[in-house]
Amino acid sequence: MSKHDEIIGYIPRTRLQELGALPESTTGMKTDLSTQLLEELAKSLQWGMRGPLEEDPTCKQLIPYIVLQRGDDHVFTMRRKRTQREARLHDKLSIGVGGHMNPISPESTSPLETIRINALRELEEEVSLEGSTWDELTWERLGLLNDDSNDVGQVHLGLVYLITIPEHCTVEIREVDKLEGFWSALNALEEEHLETWSHIVRQEINAA
Numbered sequence: 001m002s003k004h005d006e007i008i009g010y011i012p013r014t015r016l017q018e019l020g021a022l023p024e025s026t027t028g029m030k031t032d033l034s035t036q037l038l039e040e041l042a043k044s045l046q047w048g049m050r051g052p053l054e055e056d057p058t059c060k061q062l063i064p065y066i067v068l069q070r071g072d073d074h075v076f077t078m079r080r081k082r083t084q085r086e087a088r089l090h091d092k093l094s095i096g097v098g099g100h101m102n103p104i105s106p107e108s109t110s111p112l113e114t115i116r117i118n119a120l121r122e123l124e125e126e127v128s129l130e131g132s133t134w135d136e137l138t139w140e141r142l143g144l145l146n147d148d149s150n151d152v153g154q155v156h157l158g159l160v161y162l163i164t165i166p167e168h169c170t171v172e173i174r175e176v177d178k179l180e181g182f183w184s185a186l187n188a189l190e191e192e193h194l195e196t197w198s199h200i201v202r203q204e205i206n207a208a
Contacts, residue, residue, distance in 0.1 A: 004051030009101035009118075010059045011044045016157070019044070023146050027153075029160065029204050031143035038141070041159075042111030047103055053155060057148075060157040064119035065098035065145060067201060068127075070165045070183060075205075076127070077184040078173065093189060095198045097126045098158065119161065127181065131169035138164055142204060147196055158197055162205070 016022050019040050023030040045062065053059055068076035075095045101118040109117070123134055142160040147153030165171060173181035186206060191199055 002051075004049065004054075006050040006100065007047050007103060008050045008053065008061055009045045009047055009103075009114075010053055010061045011041060011046065011157070013058050013060055015044050016041075016060055021144055021157075023144070026148040027146065027200065029143045029145050029200060031204065033141050033143045038115075038159075039112060042115055045101070045111060045114070050100065055155075057151075057154040059155065060146075061155055062101055062115075063098050063156050063158050064101065064115065064122055064161065065096040065158040065197060065201070066119060066123055066161045066163060067096050067142070067205070068163050068165050068171060069205075070167070073186050074183045075186055075202075076165070076171050077182055077189065078126075079180040079182075081178055081180060092195050093184075093193045093198060094195045095184075095189070096158075096160070096201060097123055098197075099125070115159070119159075126174060126179075128172050128174055129165075129169060130172075132166065134163070137166075140164075142201070145197055145200055147200065150196070153196065160201060160204075 019037060021030065021037060021041060041062070048059075053061055070076070078094045078097075080092050080094070099122040101115065104114045104117050120134055123129075140162040142162050145158030145160050147156075171181070173179045186202055189202060194202065
């Protein structure tokens with residue numbers, strides 16, 4: 001199946017505005033993400049083909065985006081290798097693991113559980129964890145990440161989580177042919193090398 005035919009989760013922009021889910025600025029994070037608001041977002045999820053949605057700024061694809069932190073100032077960092085097809089991402093750094101959401105079977109699965117299952121799937125596809133399980137670790141909601149300054153950002157909305165990784169746990173990249181993974185001090189990451197979302201999230205973590 002082509003990625004353009006993939007069925008993914010989205011929320012109409014008008015619904016996000018009704019819920020007050022978008023940051024006041026066109027680029028930034030809404031950090032006051034209450035459980036009630038998250039539940040409303042989950043219940044507002046709709047499903048459609050990725051191809052048309054990538055060209056439709058009236059809809060926002062909801063993307064779980066998970067940051068792995070160790071101590072107070074180190075984050076797991078991924079560098080995109082030049083073996084990837086997308087040349088504009090070569091050597092770019094990301095501090096978040098994320099991806100599109102897909103419908104979960106059975107249909108009786110609750111909306112919040114659908115988000116959790118998709119977030120876990122993205123983690124398990126991208127990185128391996130030894131010494132614990134993802135469910136045993138503490139997940140902190142950082143907020144909703146929006147960037148309407150470019151065409152890609154206009155059709156995506158990040159649901160950002162922070163997971164604290166204990167010292168005894170090991171995290172490693174699975175797709176080593178495409179990515180390189182390592183721990184970095186937040187303040188040592190240079191803005192020009194970071195993907196846009198990672199830059200926004202780093203600013204938020206530093207400000208906390």
